[in-house]
Amino acid sequence: VTAGWMIAVPVVGALASLVVPRGRWTRGVGVAAVALSASVAAVLAMGVYEATVRHPVGGWEAPLGIELHADGLAVLAALVACVVMLVVSIYASAYFSRDPGSHGWRVEEAFWPSWLILLAALMALLLSADAFNIYVALELMTLAAVGLVVLSPSRGATAAATRYLFAAMLGSLAYMLGVALLYGATGALELDAVGAALEGGVLAWAAIALTTAGLLLKCALFPLHFWLPRAHANAPPPVSAALSGLVVAAAIYVLLRLWLHAFAPVVTPAAAQLMGALGAAAIVWGGIQAIRQQSLKLLVAYSTVSQVGYFFVLIPLVLVPAHAMLETRAAAWSGGMYLMGAHAFAKAALFLAAGAIAMALGHDRIVGVRGIATHLPISTYAFGIAGLTLIGLPPSGGFVGKWLLLAAAVESRQWWWVATLVVGGMLTAGYVFLVLGQEMSEARSDAPAHFTPVPLTMEVTAMALALASLTMGFAAAEPLRILQEATPLALGR
Amino acid sequence: MISTRIYLVAAVVVLCIGLFSLLRQSDLVRRLLAFNTVTSAIFLFLVAAAHGDGSVAPDPVPHAMVLTGIVVAISMTALALALIRRLQEQGEETAVAEPGTREDER
Numbered sequence: 001v002t003a004g005w006m007i008a009v010p011v012v013g014a015l016a017s018l019v020v021p022r023g024r025w026t027r028g029v030g031v032a033a034v035a036l037s038a039s040v041a042a043v044l045a046m047g048v049y050e051a052t053v054r055h056p057v058g059g060w061e062a063p064l065g066i067e068l069h070a071d072g073l074a075v076l077a078a079l080v081a082c083v084v085m086l087v088v089s090i091y092a093s094a095y096f097s098r099d100p101g102s103h104g105w106r107v108e109e110a111f112w113p114s115w116l117i118l119l120a121a122l123m124a125l126l127l128s129a130d131a132f133n134i135y136v137a138l139e140l141m142t143l144a145a146v147g148l149v150v151l152s153p154s155r156g157a158t159a160a161a162t163r164y165l166f167a168a169m170l171g172s173l174a175y176m177l178g179v180a181l182l183y184g185a186t187g188a189l190e191l192d193a194v195g196a197a198l199e200g201g202v203l204a205w206a207a208i209a210l211t212t213a214g215l216l217l218k219c220a221l222f223p224l225h226f227w228l229p230r231a232h233a234n235a236p237p238p239v240s241a242a243l244s245g246l247v248v249a250a251a252i253y254v255l256l257r258l259w260l261h262a263f264a265p266v267v268t269p270a271a272a273q274l275m276g277a278l279g280a281a282a283i284v285w286g287g288i289q290a291i292r293q294q295s296l297k298l299l300v301a302y303s304t305v306s307q308v309g310y311f312f313v314l315i316p317l318v319l320v321p322a323h324a325m326l327e328t329r330a331a332a333w334s335g336g337m338y339l340m341g342a343h344a345f346a347k348a349a350l351f352l353a354a355g356a357i358a359m360a361l362g363h364d365r366i367v368g369v370r371g372i373a374t375h376l377p378i379s380t381y382a383f384g385i386a387g388l389t390l391i392g393l394p395p396s397g398g399f400v401g402k403w404l405l406l407a408a409a410v411e412s413r414q415w416w417w418v419a420t421l422v423v424g425g426m427l428t429a430g431y432v433f434l435v436l437g438q439e440m441s442e443a444r445s446d447a448p449a450h451f452t453p454v455p456l457t458m459e460v461t462a463m464a465l466a467l468a469s470l471t472m473g474f475a476a477a478e479p480l481r482i483l484q485e486a487t488p489l490a491l492g493r
Numbered sequence: 494m495i496s497t498r499i500y501l502v503a504a505v506v507v508l509c510i511g512l513f514s515l516l517r518q519s520d521l522v523r524r525l526l527a528f529n530t531v532t533s534a535i536f537l538f539l540v541a542a543a544h545g546d547g548s549v550a551p552d553p554v555p556h557a558m559v560l561t562g563i564v565v566a567i568s569m570t571a572l573a574l575a576l577i578r579r580l581q582e583q584g585e586e587t588a589v590a591e592p593g594t595r596e597d598e599r
Contacts, residue, residue: 132558135561135565143568146572147572150579158576158579158580159580162521169528169569170515173532
């Protein structure tokens with residue numbers, strides 16, 4: 001099994017889902033292809049324990065060909081993405097089967113091919129080590145993601161998707177121009193070679209600024225988050241889960257790979273602090289906006305705007321301390337990456353639970369969820385457990401990640417980031433408990449007596465993801481070790 | 494040498510025209526055209542830069558990037574046009590506000 005299979009399996013699945021007979025076959029092929037990708041990822045994860053795998057696609061070596069780069073980080077990220085996609089796929093088959101008419105099948109026929117292309121794009125992005133290859137994967141991911149948003153019957157979905165697409169197109173223009181300048185400055189596209197050849201200068205800084213600006217739009221980092229809340233809140237619940245948990249995270253993953261690896265030799269402490277400051281602004285702004293929302297899905301979407309900030313606070317924690325503090329920096333790095341995985345599980349669980357609640361109620365206004373705990377206890381607890389991870393309470397995976405970030409901030413004496421992390425945790429607790437408080441209070445006397453029945457599968461899958469984010473706190477040692485070994489800092493810079 | 498420079502300058506001029514209308518236009522179709530203009534400018538720049546001073550063979554890597562970029566730009570344009578059409582259809586049926594005029598709920 002080589003890394004190429006990670007991309008080939010979902011692509012073949014997408015093509016197969018287009019040609020098989022309509023109806024149940026499409027769904028079967030879709031779920032099977034995601035399951036197969038997850039198994040490939042698991043096999044690859046076991047094989048990567050020893051060493052990083054480099055796989056030149058089609059036998060063409062870099063710099064002419066495209067090399068896939070499967071190090072510990074990439075493979076763990078691919079495994080997390082595949083598992084989340086698999087669980088969400090099971091949720092999606094239950095979600096779509098509630099509407100079994102010809103319209104329902106039409107939506108599903110459009111869903112599965114795009115869903116599998118999205119998975120292929122995610123895998124290509126995580127396994128790429130080449131700036132231009134990353135561009136292609138980013139575009140493929142955007143196309144699939146926008147297509148999935150418009151599957152929603154909600155009225156605002158088309159407008160939200162259009163805005164998402166235009167923002168993403170602007171981001172890709174900046175990124176592509178940046179990559180072109182990067183090639184002009186270094187004569188390389190492969191990230192290792194770029195890092196080795198990159199020196200300061202106007203051209204290099206223009207390239208860094210443009211690629212970063214393009215990726216910031218795709219990461220939805222405050223103040224470039226304007227497209228995210230509506231697109232994520234209007235999409236069908238399984239799509240929201242993948243967009244918020246994985247698609248945004250994949251863009252952040254690329255940006256971190258660039259900044260902490262290829263750009264690291266020329267990044268100044270001031271630039272790193274600036275990225276951290278943007279992250280801090282995102283944490284605070286997103287958190288306050290989340291508390292102010294009236295709708296459950298918009299609240300969860302703004303929570304993504306907030307959580308994105310943590311990965312930018314990671315940049316000064318990894319780059320700024322002196323070289324002597326390599327251990328602190330490596331701990332911050334592995335903690336940040338672990339947090340990204342925990343966030344993927346937790347955020348997907350939150351959107352799936354919110355989708356189940358919205359299905360039962362017929363709407364997702366927060367004032368309306370009062371007393372839903374007695375009707376949908378599993379979804380309510382899934383929301384609560386995933387919320388624990390977001391807040392960073394022990395024993396969740398979010399706690400491990402945020403604790404390592406906090407420890408690195410203290411050890412490197414960057415007190416302002418300690419304050420940011422604490423404030424972020426409080427804001428997160430604010431909006432999580434706001435919803436939980438409503439869900440668990442007694443139903444109002446004018447509450448509807450009748451709820452739309454929700455398939456048990458939808459509730460159980462949401463719970464499974466929430467529990468996964470929780471148990472990541474117990475099984476942290478081994479993944480953290482692998483992540484530390486895959487740290488860009490170990491390259492001796 | 495001089496002809497390469499003409500192309501590079503032309504690319505910058507086209508880029509400025511595209512960016513100018515990108516910022517000025519509120520109509521989605523016009524904005525999409527502006528996007529395509531900017532994209533073409535970037536492609537022109539890349540091909541011209543790959544040509545160098547003409548004394549050595551042109552660098553093939555930027556050409557490959559342009560080819561891929563064209564495919565991506567066409568796919569993006571097609572999807573954007575489909576979305577704009579759907580918006581117009583919905584606008585006739587449901588008379589929702591024009592896209593982009595509504596800001597996020599704050």
